[in-house]
Amino acid sequence: MDFSVSEEVRTLLDSVRQFRERELMPLEREFLMEGRLDLAKRFAAEEKGRKSGFWALDVPEEDGGQGLGQLQMAMVHEVLFQHPAMFEFGGSPEPVLRHCHGELRDRYYHGVIRGERRSCYAFTEPDTGSDFARIRTTAVRDGDGWVINGTKMFISHADRADFVILFATTDPSLGASGVGCFLVDMDTPGFEVSRPIPTMGDDWEPNELSFNDCRIPLDSHVGDQDNGFGLADEQLTHGRLKIAAFQLGIARRCIDIAVDWAKRRVTWGKPIAARQGVQFMLADCETELEAARMLVYRAAWMADMGEPIRNEAFIAKLYATEMAQRVTDRTLQVLGGLGYSRELPIQSFYRQVRVWRIGHGTSEIHRWMIARNMLGSAAKD
Numbered sequence: 049m050d051f052s053v054s055e056e057v058r059t060l061l062d063s064v065r066q067f068r069e070r071e072l073m074p075l076e077r078e079f080l081m082e083g084r085l086d087l088a089k090r091f092a093a094e095e096k097g098r099k100s101g102f103w104a105l106d107v108p109e110e111d112g113g114q115g116l117g118q119l120q121m122a123m124v125h126e127v128l129f130q131h132p133a134m135f136e137f138g139g140s141p142e143p144v145l146r147h148c149h150g151e152l153r154d155r156y157y158h159g160v161i162r163g164e165r166r167s168c169y170a171f172t173e174p175d176t177g178s179d180f181a182r183i184r185t186t187a188v189r190d191g192d193g194w195v196i197n198g199t200k201m202f203i204s205h206a207d208r209a210d211f212v213i214l215f216a217t218t219d220p221s222l223g224a225s226g227v228g229c230f231l232v233d234m235d236t237p238g239f240e241v242s243r244p245i246p247t248m249g250d251d252w253e254p255n256e257l258s259f260n261d262c263r264i265p266l267d268s269h270v271g272d273q274d275n276g277f278g279l280a281d282e283q284l285t286h287g288r289l290k291i292a293a294f295q296l297g298i299a300r301r302c303i304d305i306a307v308d309w310a311k312r313r314v315t316w317g318k319p320i321a322a323r324q325g326v327q328f329m330l331a332d333c334e335t336e337l338e339a340a341r342m343l344v345y346r347a348a349w350m351a352d353m354g355e356p357i358r359n360e361a362f363i364a365k366l367y368a369t370e371m372a373q374r375v376t377d378r379t380l381q382v383l384g385g386l387g388y389s390r391e392l393p394i395q396s397f398y399r400q401v402r403v404w405r406i407g408h409g410t411s412e413i414h415r416w417m418i419a420r421n422m423l424g425s426a427a428k429d
């Protein structure tokens with residue numbers, strides 16, 4: 049495994065760091081106090097990123113992107129996610145969209161790269177989350193189109209999307225083999241964002257989506273008609289690696305804040321940094337962050353080598369998200385009352401990281417999948 053960083057990537061990471069300090073950090077106080085970043089300001093920062101050359105970073109060069117690999121992207125995310133607004137650069141289509149052909153490819157895949165369109169994706173339903181193969185939203189062939197009916201839950205960023213990457217069943221009797229992936233424009237009659245769902249996370253309000261006899265053209269499905277499960281799996285694997293990389297930035301920032309505070313905060317005549325109880329908390333944080341980084345880098349490096357990373361992504365996300373939960377908790381403790389206050393980002397990170405033990409597959413489902421890879425058919429209940 050080779051995690052060495054070229055001079056070019058070192059320069060890129062320095063520029064991302066400067067961007068974070070210059071464009072995002074001035075927005076941090078407002079974010080912490082309001083619990084959200086005004087959408088116009090978020091988009092303005094994204095546009096500034098684009099002007100600074102941070103656009104379509106992981107898109108192949110032949111498609112107009114910058115061709116960064118997964119390892120380099122993990123390093124970029126580690127830098128960016130030291131800010132609590134969970135900011136990402138734009139122009140990167142969801143992996144599913146790479147499978148679009150013809151007009152669909154230009155409209156959606158290249159539309160995202162050109163910055164004309166934004167997507168959200170919808171697997172989860174009121175009755176189906178982890179058990180994705182049992183989704184009930186239906187796509188029924190009807191003449192020259194498909195008719196969609198059903199409800200989707202917890203769909204992030206639907207409020208700012210131009211289209212939804214929708215997973216629906218074309219034949220419920222086939223389970224996972226009867227799931228299709230469809231692209232639906234947000235203004236399609238019969239489709240609405242029916243309600244926001246407030247959560248404990250800052251600036252993270254997913255939505256419920258309703259489809260009532262929503263008619264879409266026949267060629268709106270991505271790839272083969274019933275290969276939605278495979279596409280979802282690819283999408284989720286990619287997402288798991290990305291989420292795992294986010295945790296590295298979050299943990300780094302929290303540890304840096306706690307180390308700085310431990311040296312300055314004096315109790316009984318000594319900085320708390322001199323107390324072993326505090327030292328041990330910090331040492332555990334640093335050790336676990338390093339361990340998580342190795343898992344993330346390894347999975348990312350394997351992806352760059354063209355190797356399958358389904359299991360490695362499960363392992364990296366499981367460990368990194370649980371590491372981030374422990375690190376945000378311990379570092380908040382080191383800060384005492386200040387850690388709990390909105391003056392500092394640790395409390396925001398603390399609440400934010402909780403979702404990543406749920407979304408893109410819960411920790412329990414991750415453990416189940418990892419065990420299945422270890423135990424084979426003996427793991428079947």
Ligand SMILES: Cc1cc2nc3c(=O)[nH]c(=O)nc-3n(C[C@H](O)[C@H](O)[C@H](O)COP(=O)(O)OP(=O)(O)OC[C@H]3O[C@@H](n4cnc5c(N)ncnc54)[C@H](O)[C@@H]3O)c2cc1C
Nearest residue numbers: 169170171172176177178202203204254406407408410412
């Ligand atoms: C803020 C937020 C944003 C989200 N964004 C999106 C989005 O953009 N798009 C989207 O499609 N979804 C999204 N989700 C949904 C998310 O992916 C689901 O919540 C997640 O997959 C878990 O499904 P569930 O909530 O139905 O939990 P359930 O599947 O009902 O699970 C409940 C509990 O049971 C456990 N459990 C279930 N089955 C098993 C088993 N076989 N063995 C052991 N334990 C089990 C789970 O681990 C969990 O602890 C989002 C959720 C949140 C909170």
